[in-house]
Amino acid sequence: MSESSTPSTAPGAEDETRGDAAGVSRRGLLARSGAVGLGAAGAALLPGAVTAARAAAPAGTAGASPDAAGAPPLPAFDPIRPPAVPLAVRSPYLSTWMPADVPSGHWPTFWTGRVTAMTGIAVIDGVNYLFLGAPNVPDHPLPRGLVQRSLQLTATRSVFTLEGGGVRMTLTFLSPVEPGDLRRQSMPMSYLTAEVRSIDDAAHHVALYFDISGEWAHGNSGTKIRWAQEQVAGAGSGPSLTSLSFTPDSPQVLQENADTASWGTVVWSAANQPGLTWQIGADTVVRPAALADGRLGDTSDSGQPRAINDRWPVFAFHFDLGSVTGAPRTAELSVGHVREPAVSYLGAPLPPLWRSYWSSWQDMAAFFHADAGAARGRTDALDRRIQKDATAAGGPKYAALCALALRQAYGGTELVSRDGKPWAFLKEISSDGNVSTIDVTYPAMPAFLYTDPEYLRLLLEPMLDYPENGGWPKEFAEHDLGSSYPNAAGHNDGNEEDMPVEESANMLLMTAAYLTRADAAAAKEFATAHYTILRQWADYLVANALDPGYQNQTDDFTGFIAHSANLALKGIVAIGAMGVVATAAGNATDATRYRATARDYAAQWVGKAQDTTPDHLKLAYDQPGTWSLKYNGYPDALLGLGLVPASVAKEEGDWYLTQVNQFGIPLDPRHSYTKGDWEMWTAAWLRGHPVSRILIDTLYDFATATPNRIPFTDLYDTVSANQTGFQARPVVGGIFALLSLGR
Template identity: 80%
Template sequence: MSDTINTPAEPGPESGRLPSSGGGVSRRGLLRSTGVVGLGAAGVTLLPGMAQTARAEQPNGVPGSAPANSGHSASGSVLPVFDPIRPPAVPLAVRSPYLSTWLAGDLLAGRWPSFWTGRTTAMTGLARIDGTDFLFIGAPNIPDHPLPRGMAQHSLTLTATRSQYVLAAGGVELTLTFLSPIEPGDLRRQSMPLSYITAEVRSTDGAAHDVGLYFDISGEWLHADSGTKIRWAREEVPGTAGGPSLTSLSFTPDTPRVLAENGDMATWGTTVWSAAQQPGLTWQIGADTVVRKAVVTDGKLGNVVDDGQPRAINDRWPVFAFHFDLGSVRRSPRTATLSVGHVREPAVSYLGTQLPPLWRSYWPDWQHMAAYFHADAGAAARRTDALDRKIRKDATAAGGAEYAALCALSLRQAFGGTELVSRDGKPWAFLKEISSDGNVSTVDVTYPAMPVFLYLDPAYLGLLLGPLLDYAEHGGWPKEFAEHDLGSSYPNATGHNDGNEESMQVEESANMVLMSAAYIARVDSAKARAFATDHYAILKQWTDYLVTNALDPGYQNQTDDFTGFIAHSANLALKGILGIGAMSRIAAAAGNSADATRYRATARDYIGQWVTKAQDTTPDHLKLAYDQPGTWSLKYNGYPDALLGLGLVPAAVAREEADWYATQVNQFGVPLDPRHSYTKGDWEMWTAAWLRDHPVSDRLIGALYAFATSTPSRVPFTDLYDTVSDNQSGFQARPVVGGIFALLSLDK
């Protein structure tokens, strides 16, 4: 079941590249392999005005601290500002499981961006200001030229949809924005696997400055094996809807392997790199050393395509480059806009049928989609800015400034683990279990991510539930309880018709019923009634399994499978009982009042027995398992009781648990249970939501913020970390961080 990350071939020395590192982890083998990414920072010593000490790459802040502000090193060098958080890794282009590029450090200049695995996805940015070249992205080596000076990074502002850097050099300020739109309620726009990069330049000293901006990306954006041969093309794409025409540089594997992966990257599809046409734009495709030397020598590119194709990604490292000659720049800003994306057809397979990406329902090809994406750039910026402000306002009201920062860090990652497809003309959404097992639409990965969809777009949760319900109803799943996933390896939803999978009987059955109840609670009554009626038989089947097995679960696996199987689990029993209670809501929506009454009565009876069985002998907290006195665990499964308003868990029990957790807070959080010092951030926020009227809720938020802003594990936001050492314990970039929105999801 493991889906380990393959370490790619290292870049050649001619590119002046830092070796990327990746690690792999299965959910059951995570303690043997943590997947921590370690990257250096070549070129940082040339950054003007930046601290030349380890502090520039060390954590800012301490537990409970406010968002990081500007500061000075002992030598007086300026440190960058991070608002509202110093991310463990900065999301740059994060839109799908295969478009997921991050910066694993604080400074944009001096290191390569990377795929979520740590695999280099090289991007270079150079600014020529009055004839002097400055580096602002990447770590390139340019033959016969000294390494350009680095622009000073003044700040990084992180919002839910964008990462915005402000850099300066030579009397010029560069604002560089990486925008990966999230479009709640708009399937057409949400389906586009594209991300914006915009650059805005202005003079800061009152003088006019001659400015040019250079960007390139490498073939590493396409494939995890640098020995893979690729082909490329340049084309002019007409504008649409009043938008600009584009120059698009694209590349694809010479011999694609459809519906397969290498190192968690797709082995088919096309990387699309486009620039909005404007006066002074030039482009070039060729060897990295040739193309970068051309721009620093001539101040422009040759508008030529290297015809030495196909060739391997690591054979003279072909890059795809644009240069914007912005001319004389004063206080009025000059801009340049690019986009990057990864397009695939088909997107996934479902029980042997290939399914196209949903965007193909709206556009005949990627060229028309890219043209629309650029025409929509201004409106997208306004929409996402409004969304950013809404999330910040709502999250601050729900949990404070640090909670708002965690939500900003999580949104792109949560949606970026999913993608939209078309099945017989109707939309579905699939989810990849990133960095753990690599399964397709894992139920107990969809479940912890649920709060973000409930808060922003309940219909999207319905699209994720669609294939999971369809498989159990029509696809050949043979068991009476719910399936664990739709296939062992994304993007192939081959199912498990032989029943041979990582079974989590109570876990997944309750998860499906609870998610279904949450969905119908957030849509209008007609949709709720239709959903409950259409899926009543399978939801009732799973609930009846819970009636038989949930009160005292046998020796079963559960979502925290890295801790091992467990018998008589109090937390698992709680989930199952709440699932039974949730079915009463589904029955009511379907008009089956008799079932609604019966399931509600059963849940109430079981919860009373559960309290007695789970209560520790010291009567101040609940046990880990019924037969393990003196133990405890984080009862994050209490959250659905608050979410659905079931009113099953007695208030006194919740208060007792909250008081106990307050005595168990380590510097960076509350462990899952006393067997280990690690915890999961998504479950901490579920617990904070369940107990939001108790001071421990704020303690949990502050501890998770402290971890995220100070951890030395520079990887896309991990959900599994050590509450003592501040290090990642496993997992990264997983969509489960949608669970951080649990507090926001409580308000309809």
């Protein structure tokens, strides 16, 4: 991109583009006061509400009348106006979003807010229409833009419907989620499809121009990159491809810059068809050439390597679709980020799992394009299943939240091969950046449990292998597998962010949840293989969970706490979960003992946690007059343990009804912020109580009203709808908590 077309382009300026929240660690949030600006609060914004603040508010229906100035109707958002629109979201390093309601005039960004430019221009009967990005094209001003009629969001795709010049374009960004299919799930690639047709009964000559910038390759735009063009043979009956690829000239393997991989290759491919041309070169050269000549030169700049911000090399495709009538004409592209190795585990580099199926990224890309039609069918079926099940579980607003959350949950993970066996790792995006953080995997669990329990098992495997074989020195479970993704270096010196009751309980609860969904043989094998370490953690909880000492816990931004009622509940339910593990392993004696202990502790817990009023449970045993969301009631419901009395659950639900703010219920009375994942866990635990629907509705209202145009945050203020911290984290998988109860 040219200097005039990029909002922040100076070397070293990338961190400034990220915004405050992207770089704040969970521990760094301890300094925040929780105070909010009361002027930011307002009425919840719902679909169909046409507001005066057109740029900031969710839009109206597709059939809304023009406003008083005669402007086109506001676009419809079905079923939600997302804070940021997921475009290509497939892995921790392929995570690009549109931080605006409409794609024209705005640059896509990496999840941090750093620009990852993508441009789209339609030429209809000789008139140029911008529909994606914010380019400055020398000698070719772009005063026209396609008018967005709607944005449809499903669990796997974002579909923009745009019109102009007598033509309708359907622009679809599809990032597949492939439950039960490790080969397809392992592909770090995403589809982009543009379908155009005439809508005025006339024929129109249409051409489409797309490019992406070198910014996709590295977090610092002063970095030098190399590039290549090649023809890739089709797979089976699939199309051949023109692939444009680029990579850092001096890759730093297994290192990051601004949360972006400092090694690997960006792969940008188009399915070959008549009228397709390509070019690699400076943005100020390539874009004007396409608009002036109606084609690209099929040439590549020879001056490489060169810095991303040195004449801004772009990687461009031009589709001359010819005369377009009522029958649709299509341009199909894909974008991916491939790297080898994917991660390291205790010093050993591990390859991405896709390398177990294809010998090269070229072969994988060819398969990906050949599979496009089938992928659309599979993901459409998944989208419809989630919509149907979620609507039944929590209503249409709940289904909308699930649609917004799924790609983000899976996009924080990736599949690798370890000694020929598949494993999955998770990045703690936007907080500490740790590898496979247990208390980040735990809130994300419901999404994997609902869509693919075996994927949850793959996430658990390395978390169990490390304490079993890797040198973890403590009696309780580790917090994470490494301080900085993608290096799972462990903590053999024991120096980490200890959360003793928290992480030990999380591991038992996730394991038991998996076992309840696995077939009997697989459950027995898994429980038996890991029984020793799981029983060690269960015994730690027996000794420490009923009245936890002064410990850290998952909501570490609130600080250490002693006698925490919610943490105690987690530990007690986890002891009950060990009964599930013991049963799966065939150890009836242990099963009876752990279940009896859990029941005894639960009865004591009710007495210790009950406030003196007494109409609710306390935040901590020694803090009368306080309260907190007891979201750890959810795993009790999930596992069917029945440890929390129904009367206590009702009492809590009734209390929460008195604490509702405009955009949700605070975590506890110390702050006005909350966490969306824990709200949905609470809604699942209290399903059937009126507060469950209120929690869903207010989280939906937050998502539609928040002024922060970032990937879905899980930590936000319930008064102002402002982000308090975090974004793009996989913990939004917790939104699937209600769905997970029905399977």
